[in-house]
Every structure is written in structure tokens, then in C-alpha cells.
């Protein structure tokens with residue numbers, strides 16, 4: 093069997109790459125290890141940043157978006173890739189909406205830390221599972237082989253293994269690696285991300301670092317291996333994501349003593365580490381009725397309520413003193429000892445709410461080095477023939493640290509590099 097464009101992985105990156113390659117006239121085959129496509133994309137909130145789109149209310153630009161991303165990673169990411177991805181972000185979201193029926197809208201009412209303007213886009217259900225549903229609908233008619241785990245890749249073909257142990261070889265014209273990062277591979281996490289190795293992994297277990305393994309064997313360069321998206325707010329023991337909007341809009345995190353320990357406005361990714369350093373590796377998100385109502389607009393939060401994770405009228409030894417301190421800080425203006433200002437959001441008012449949370453690893457950001465065309469580069473910087481990567485399989489936009497992750501960098505790289513990869517893969521000589 094020889095196919096123009098073979099795509100490994102059917103998450104957001106793989107499906108977007110496949111749509112782009114099919115739109116460009118190529119014959120496409122997607123290979124997915126699971127019985128049904130899901131990936132980390134289906135576990136996510138499905139929020140994708142893009143600028144300037146027609147969905148946005150405020151003026152924005154790709155340049156401003158790139159500046160936000162580079163500010164967050166302290167300039168550690170390659171600005172050429174960041175700028176290329178940002179430039180392609182709005183056309184990609186509008187192409188998915190207009191040509192492929194993904195009903196994007198703007199996420200309104202709050203900003204994630206580091207976003208200078210509202211530019212997150214989501215589907216009406218505000219969930220990655222729903223986003224996957226729309227992408228799969230759009231991809232109807234494209235050959236998708238599920239329960240087909242790719243085991244080996246060489247310069248011409250891929251080998252797949254089926255659940256019954258049978259094996260097949262598929263030759264490709266071009267290959268798009270969209271099989272994400274290595275969050276599900278404990279040995280690789282321990283090697284590259286020791287600081288988070290003992291924490292909960294909240295992403296897709298099937299993401300085993302295969303792209304890095306195959307790419308490296310073919311001579312590809314890898315980069316950003318110490319970067320990842322963490323999260324400081326996963327309800328425990330329930331295992332439900334608690335939106336960080338509770339923090340950006342005025343909430344605080346305290347430990348079991350009722351004391352704050354970090355700047356909740358720095359970013360949810362880096363918040364995983366200080367949370368894990370608290371007694372028992374847990375913290376409590378504290379907020380009020382106003383923020384509870386905001387939370388209720390998120391499906392994950394509704395699930396947390398149903399699961400009994402949300403407690404009313406919490407009592408911790410020093411909580412009242414901590415809240416008093418935040419009120420004083422708000423009145424005085426300026427910043428607290430962690431660098432957070434309390435002046436710009438309404439002070440918390442009783443009755444208070446609390447959710448016990450822990451820190452987690454969401455996905456890895458390191459991967460195959462690619463150029464602006466999503467071509468995988470060798471160690472001397474030259475494109476490897478007919479090999480493309482995007483999403484978690486490629487080096488991300490976050491530099492080398494957990495704090496370099498700006499909210500949305502994950503799906504941004506998945507859908508935008510996915511589209512670029514699919515378009516370019518389709519342009520290669522056909523069979």
C-alpha cells in the first residue's frame with residue numbers, strides 16, 4: 093500500500109493536517125493507535141488562541157500575539173516559528189470554521205495570564221471532546237485506520253501493529269508525525285522533566301514519545317525537551333480540571349495552614365510546582381459566589397460540583413487572616429511579596445468556596461525541531477525529506493521551562509502546525 097500523505101495520530105494535529113492535505117488534493121491515510129480518536133485533545137478544554145480573527149471584539153494582531161508568547165517564554169522560543177504560527181493562526185481558525193464547519197466563538201469574560209487581549213477560541217460546548225467531534229465530522233471521508241499502532245518509521249514507510257498482533261507496512265509519499273509528546277512515557281519524563289516526574293500525568297496515556305524516538309533515529313534534531321505544560325489546579329482526589337479563571341478573576345490558593353504561597357497570576361503551568369511543594373502536595377483554591385458563577389460556565393467545573401469537589405464555607409487556621417491581608421493589599425494598591433496585585437479585581441466576599449487541588453503534568457512541549465513549513469530538520473538544520481511534524485510531536489512555542497508555556501500554546505501548535513504540515517506534505521511529488 094502506498095499513500096500520498098500518511099498521518100500518524102488522530103488528535104487535533106493529525107485531523108487538521110489530514111483536512112489540509114485532502115483540501116490540497118492529496119490521498120490521505122490517518123493511523124491511530126486507539127480504537128477511537130481522542131488523544132490529549134479530547135481531554136483538553138479545547139481553547140485555541142488566534143489573532144486577528146473576525147470572532148474577536150478588540151483589535152488584535154498576529155504580531156501582538158507573538159509578542160505575548162515570546163514575553164511568556166522570555167524569548168527562549170524561536171521567534172521565526174512563533175511568528176509564523178501566529179500569522180497562520182487566524183486563517184486556520186477561520187478555515188476550520190468556514191470550510192469545515194467547526195463552530196468557533198470567542199472565549200469571553202476573562203484573560204489567561206500573559207494574554208494581552210481576548211483571543212481564545214472554543215466550540216460552544218467549551219470542551220476538547222466536542223472539538224474532536226467537530227474535527228472528526230469534518231474529516232469524514234478521509235481514511236482513518238484505528239487500532240493501528242505505528243511501531244516503526246523509516247524514510248519510505250511505516251509499520252503498524254493491530255491488536256491481534258498482525259503487522260502491515262504502508263509506504264508514504266510524505267509523512268506527518270502528529271502522535272504528540274512523551275507525557276505517557278515515565279522513563280522519558282523522568283529523564284527530561286525530573287521536577288514533575290512524580291506528579292499526576294493528566295494527558296493521554298498513549299503519547300509515548302514515539303515521534304522523538306523515530307525522528308531521532310532518522311537524524312532529526314530535538315529541542316525544548318525540558319519544557320512542558322503543567323497545571324496547578326486539578327481537583328483531588330476527583331481528577332477534574334478546575335479552571336484557572338477562578339484565580340485570574342480574583343481567587344487565591346492557600347495551603348492547609350490557610351497561607352498563600354505563590355503569585356496565582358503568574359500562570360497555571362508553573363503553578364504546578366509550588367502547589368506540589370505544599371504539605372501533602374495539595375493546595376486549596378479559595379473563591380466566592382461571583383467566581384463560583386463564573387466557574388459554572390465551564391463544563392469541567394460543573395463536573396467538579398457534581399462530584400462533590402466544591403466545598404462551601406471552608407475553615408483553615410489562618411484563612412481569615414490571609415483574606416484580610418488580600419483586602420488590605422487591594423486597598424493599598426501595589427503588589428504583594430509574590431508580585432501579584434489585588435487592586436484590579438473585586439475583593440473576595442463571603443460565602444467562600446474551596447476546592448482541594450494538586451499539581452499535574454498536562455503535556456510535554458519538547459519535540460522534533462521543525463521550520464516554518466513544519467518540515468522536520470536534521471541536526472545541521474536541513475529539512476529531512478518528506479517528513480513533517482506538528483502539535484506535541486514537534487518542539488513547542490514555550491522555550492525550555494514550565495513557566496514558558498502561555499495558555500493555548502498546545503492546541504495552537506497542534507492546529508496551526510498541523511494545517512501547515514498537511515498543506516506542505518500534500519505538495520510533495522505524488523506516487
Ligand SMILES: Cc1cc2nc3c(=O)[nH]c(=O)nc-3n(C[C@H](O)[C@H](O)[C@H](O)COP(=O)(O)OP(=O)(O)OC[C@H]3O[C@@H](n4cnc5c(N)ncnc54)[C@H](O)[C@@H]3O)c2cc1C
Pocket residue numbers: 100101102103104105106123124125126129130131132133134135136137138139140141240241242243270271272273294295296298299300302321333454455482483484485499500501502503504506
Ligand atoms: C486537561 C488538559 C487540558 C488542556 N487544555 C488545553 C487548552 O484549553 N488549550 C490548549 O491549547 N491546550 C490544552 N491542552 C494541551 C493540548 O491538549 C495538547 O497540546 C494538544 O491536544 C496536542 O494535540 P496533538 O494532536 O499533538 O496530540 P493528541 O491530541 O494527544 O493526539 C495524538 C494522537 O496520536 C496517537 N498516537 C500516539 N502514538 C501513536 C502511535 N505510535 N501510532 C498511532 N497513533 C499514535 C494518540 O493515541 C493520540 O490520539 C490541555 C491538555 C490537557 C491534558
